[in-house]
Amino acid sequence: MSETSPRVGLFVTCLVDLFRPSVGFAAVKLLEDAGCTVEVPEAQTCCGQPAFNSGDRANATALARNVIAAFKGYDYVVAPSGSCGGMIIKHYPDLFEPGTTEHAEAEDLATRTHELVSFLTRIRKVERVDAEFPARATYHDSCSGLRELGIRNEPRKLLASVQGVTLREMTDAEVCCGFGGTFCVKYPGISDKMLEKKLRNIEATGADTLIAGDLGCLMNMAGKLKRVGSPVKVRHVAEVLAGDYATPPIAEAE
Incomplete structure (x- = not known):
């Protein structure tokens, strides 16, 4: 991992993509100003939170698999949303059986994922x-x-x-x-x-x-x-x- 210029995958979120792209552009600016190299994986989709909150575990798991695959290889994954960030960080590992490769991959993604402002202040030490x-x-x-x-x-x-x-x-x-x-x-x-x-x-x-x-x-x-x-x-x-x-x-x- 390069701490001088980390490679960050921006998790745009559905609402930002569909209704408020300016939030995504602002996030990119803030991350680049903080010394990050920012990429936006085209394969990303919904994090699965609506399905998860509604009890649809099957679709939530399928969406989680896609997000995990889309964000492999990044030093960090950053989302301009506490709810989407919370879904990935707190709930993705629970979607997969402990001891499986998928569970390990979900835990790995969770450790690399941050909400935007917390990433800037806690990880990049922006004051x-x-x-x-x-x-x-x-x-x-x-x-x-x-x-x-x-x-x-x-x-x-x-x-x-x-x-x-x-x-x-x-x-x-x-x-x-x-x-x-x-x-x-x-x-x-x-x-x-x-x-x-x-x-x-x-x-x-x-x-x-x-x-x-x-x-x-x-x-x-x-x-x-x-x-x-x-x-x-x-x-x-x-x-x-x-x-x-x-x-x-x-x-x-x-």
Whole structure:
């Protein structure tokens, strides 16, 4: 493994690929600025988390096999998503029988996989970014990133180095927004009540920009903010750290 210029495979994620490619481009910029050689394997597909969360172990396992094969040979695998990162790191090894080659390969991939901001701070030791982004912002801690991967201080540390960003902490920043992958589809009434409370906490900060590290959460909150006519703009943390304010905010870009 080359620590001076590690070879990184970017796990783009389905939502970024289909709805917000700017997050992927921002991730590439941040990784290259941190001295990494970045590649995006064309063979990558969904990580299998929706199937896994719905109890469809067979399809989750098939998708995991494809991802494992697509990311062989990279020093690191990085995802701009705590939920996809958590799926690979925490759940892939459990999909395969211990003692098998597949289980060993899943464990190997898990040890090489990181969420984007945690990789920048923990592995590449990035302490600040050279970016400007005018915003009175508040940060939402997505469930998987916080609870599965322990990511909390890392994004706040890097956001503090972005020129123009003033961070205002919301009440219950760590509480679920109601998205929960397929939870919002299975239990829309409960999900919406959770989302309403989250929006009240966001607006109480007086922030004009909402930031988080998972696109699913961001799209969920952006959609509700748009429906109620809120002026709060929604951004992925990678876009802010890369200084990308040319791309329209989430929901406005739809």
